[in-house]
Amino acid sequence: MLRHANILGYLGSDMASRNSCTQLLLVAHYHPLGSLYDHLNRQTLTLDHCLLLLISAVNGLNHLHSELHGTQGKPAIAHRDIKTKNILVKNNGECVIADLGLAVTHRQGHIDLGNNLRVGTRRYMPPEVLDESINKESFESFLKSDMYAFGLVMWEVTRRCSSSGRAEPYRPPYHDVVPADPGFDDMRKIVCVDQHRPVIPNHWSGHPTLVGMAKLMKECWHHSAMVRLTALRLKKSLVRLEGAIKPANNKVDL
Numbered sequence: 001m002l003r004h005a006n007i008l009g010y011l012g013s014d015m016a017s018r019n020s021c022t023q024l025l026l027v028a029h030y031h032p033l034g035s036l037y038d039h040l041n042r043q044t045l046t047l048d049h050c051l052l053l054l055i056s057a058v059n060g061l062n063h064l065h066s067e068l069h070g071t072q073g074k075p076a077i078a079h080r081d082i083k084t085k086n087i088l089v090k091n092n093g094e095c096v097i098a099d100l101g102l103a104v105t106h107r108q109g110h111i112d113l114g115n116n117l118r119v120g121t122r123r124y125m126p127p128e129v130l131d132e133s134i135n136k137e138s139f140e141s142f143l144k145s146d147m148y149a150f151g152l153v154m155w156e157v158t159r160r161c162s163s164s165g166r167a168e169p170y171r172p173p174y175h176d177v178v179p180a181d182p183g184f185d186d187m188r189k190i191v192c193v194d195q196h197r198p199v200i201p202n203h204w205s206g207h208p209t210l211v212g213m214a215k216l217m218k219e220c221w222h223h224s225a226m227v228r229l230t231a232l233r234l235k236k237s238l239v240r241l242e243g244a245i246k247p248a249n250n251k252v253d254l
Contacts, residue, residue, distance in 0.1 A: 006095060031090050123174060125191070150234070
């Protein structure tokens, strides 16, 4: 039940020996457009394409977050390392969520943290992870961490959207306030102490859809985890924004 149009398809795995070295092989579907990070660095986006990328990505995240019951059910899964480099772009312009190496599962009230206590990529860590106040006994805490990171992804994607003939150059979150490879202390000061968040471009204010998207990303990266949107709520809100600007059968030009 993990198979989904917006989650990277797993085909198989193997272990081989080469020159006395053990190789661990993971086989997955191939998407030649590469990561969302690469995609955003290559080109600007139309508003339609921007929304398609985000709606499909949050659709995959919502499926991960959902526990499905029954004999063919699946546990709820928190990704714990959401970022543009862990999201791939399909030929049809949709996204798939990839790299579940740090995932946490939850089934029937039991949280399985596994043996890996790493917590993801520092640039995308929410305040409760940076200041170590996250409640690791609550699975909801991990879901809210994913939503904080997804809010940053939304900002990265929307900046590349052309409005009034203008799109911002690609930049990673907090590019203007931390080093290229920020440490925990760098991020803790900016996110927890200063409560700084990415700057919303001024020219978005002239476009109702971009204003709506800015509001949603702010709700995702709110300092208080309990205020953040769920993946399902965000998906529904983005679909409403999409419905206000184009018919459902419009095609996206890649």
